Amino acid sequence: MNTARPDLDPQLRTLLSGMPLNARLTSEMLPELRRYPTPTVRELLADRAADHRETTVTAADGARLPLSIFTPTQAGDAGDAGARPCVYWLHGGGMIMGNRFSQIEIPLEWLDAFGVVVVSIDYRLAPESTGGTLVEDAYLGLVWIADHATELGIDPSRIVVAGTSAGGGLAAGVTLMARDRGKPAIVAQVLICPMLDHRDITTSSRQYSGDPGIWTRETNQFAWQSVLGEPTGEVSAYLSPALAADLSGLPTTYIDAGTAEVFRDEDVDYASRIWASGGQAELHVWAGGCHGFDALFPQIDLSIAARRARIDWLARTLAADSAARVAVPAISP
Structure with missing residues (x-):
């Protein structure tokens, strides 16, 4: 341990003590980690009133990127008939692993709660794809949603961009990109423990270095090097959003993190800079909370509180943007 640091929540500490953890991630370990299973569609839709379909979107270089679409089959917060909110979900995994079903239980809770349509994309991963390719893939999916709003049964003025970890960073980058390119409209962004800064210069980055953990400074450096290589020029703020000089004009934003994680300080700084720009x-x-605690262990008290806080915020945000009030559901442990 290099310095004093906040301790883990007691329930988390107990659960993590039984997990094999590493301080470092290597190229040799990556293929094995990528084989870690994600829930099947059958499992995701068990006891859930939702339909599922698959499509693809084509990138400028001809690559075909899978999209998964989950649509409620019961009445929800649609407002006008057939015009539902949409959550565009970007998965975590350090931009080096994961797929469109990773952590998707989180936005599917919002489908249950509010009747939103959930769309998730398989953006390409590093090191096979690098640099701006990843965030351009993510932006392409957002544009596709807006262009197919009628087909999807959504209100194109009520698109929420959301993601966790690397997906949270990509969500922030896509939101900046949409602001700067003038489309599509985004009503809100939800950034869950987002990966925002390739520089690894914060106190929290140094605090969670050297010891085994869910996501350490060394693991973070490996992931960013996989994405950027050895950068010889300017790194895009769309890929590393902490570099953005101007955070004005962004939609209302939700950011959360744990005190016991690498990304804590870059996430706090991003929220502070949104406020400084006059945003909300x-x-x-x-x-x-450690990195990704509520996705890893949704049953513990801390995770229930974190998920409830997001549900409450989304309820207020969607209600403020809709003539119909949103009923806030209960979340069971």
Whole structure:
């Protein structure tokens, strides 16, 4: 341990003590980690009133990127008939692993709660794809949603961009990109423990270095090097959003992180800079939370509180943007 640092939540500490953890990630370990299973569609839709379909979107270089679309089969917060909100989900995994079903249980809770349509994309991963390719892939999926709003049964003025970890960073980058390119409209962004800064210069980055953990400074450096190689020029703020000089004009934003994780300080700084630009952001920093705690262990008290806080915020945000009030559902442990 290099320095004093916040301790883990007691329930998390107990659960993590039984997990094999590493301080470093290597190229040799990556193929094995990529084989880690994600839920099947059958499992995701069990006891859930939703339909599922698959499509693809074509990138400028001809690559075909899979999209998964989950649509409620019961009435929800649609407002006008057939015009539902949409959540565009970007998965985590350090931009080096994961797929469109990773952590998707989180936005599917919002489908259950509010009747939103959930769309998730398989953006390409590093090191096979590098640099701006990843965020351009993510932006392409967003544009596809807006262009197919009628077909999807969504209101194109009520698209929420959301993601966790690397997906949270890509969500922030896509939102900046949409602002700068003038489309599509985004009503809100939800950034869950987002990966925002390739520089690894914060206190929290140094605090969670050297010891085994869910996501350490060394693992983070490996992931960014996989994405950027050895950068010889300017790194795009769309890929590393902490570099953005101007955070004005962004949609209302939700950011959360744990006190016991590498990304804590870059996430707090991003919220602070949104406020400094005159924007609106809600920030939660969960005492004792490690990186991705609520996706790893959704049953513990801290995770239930974190998911509930997002549900409450989304309820207020969607209600403020809709003539119909949103009923806030209960979340069971």
